[in-house]
Amino acid sequence: MKVLGIETSCDETGIALYDSDTGLLGHVLYSQIELHQDYGGVVPELASRDHVRKIIPLIRQVLEESGVTKQDIDAVAYTAGPGLVGALLVGASVGKSIAYGWGVPAIPVHHMEGHLLAPMLEDNPPEMPFLALLVSGGHTQLIGVDNYSEYTILGESLDDAAGEAFDKAAKMLGLDYPGGPAIAKAAQQGDDSRFTFPRPMIGKPGLNFSFSGLKTYCMNTIDDCVESEGELTEKTRSDIACAFQTAVVDTLTMKCKRAIKQTDYKRLVIAGGVSANTLLREKLKNVMGGMGVEVYYPRLEFCTDNGAMIAFAGCQRLLAGESSDYSIQVKARWPLDQLKSG
């Protein structure tokens, strides 16, 4: 089965072709980062317009580069939510229209299920069941994955997502958007011992997260430093980035440890944009290794948004006999544990 995957939920147009027998046949990604950089975050209207410009040429490119013609395609999968409605509608409209024109099923895919399954595209994919830490710009969740579509949310952020916290802290520090990679880079020169940021919700039982207090702590630290030093120096910026990153990574690691202790899972998957963070990968590998838990994550380019994860997730749904009618529906919000009911 060959499935064309279309991802347009935010600021990346990702297109891919996945074959259930031979694996990934091709993928392309166009990132709008430069377009949004001047604004310090994604401007939804600009994102939608850019998806409109790119989507058809990218679909053509993937088909050409993979040497596959439209007659070979068995289904078209597209991200139906959660995400920016205007951006989602571009992918959904094009995906459904193409599927209708080609006479094949159209498959709506949950963006976070795409992230969750992204490590399945690697050579050594995790077997189910596993625990998943989904950390992106919009979500921070601990999910019990018992089978395809059998997802239980064990914990989640009560306010900002981890990626959102990185983006906001970076903005305060005068660093570029997206903030995660910018903070990670600045932190490389930082002194670990100068500031200690709090590890939110660690003292409380349970598996939920909260990152908005960390953001306030970051702002107050910047204000104190500017007051005493007269400006935000390069060194202080790196030291704060370092303290911030360590606090987020420690908090995520502690919650994963607690989740593993409370469940029987022997595998941990980390996925979503923040799973590209090197410190997080290293720390989780160390801590989980000590608990006999194996850690899996996607290759770097499939941590952030991409079409390959949507093509893969869509293919699993096709194999399970799912498809949808040709009405165009997207969801800005869509809890992952409501996936079965559609």
Ligand code: KG4
């Ligand atoms: O999964 P993703 O591409 O989009 C959403 O579904 O939200 O995640 C984007 C998020 C951004 O907040 C970005 O700052 C963060 O992932 N991110 C990182 C890193 N690379 C991307 N955060 C920390 N460290 C990184 N290396």
Ligand code: ZN
């Ligand atoms: Zn994403």
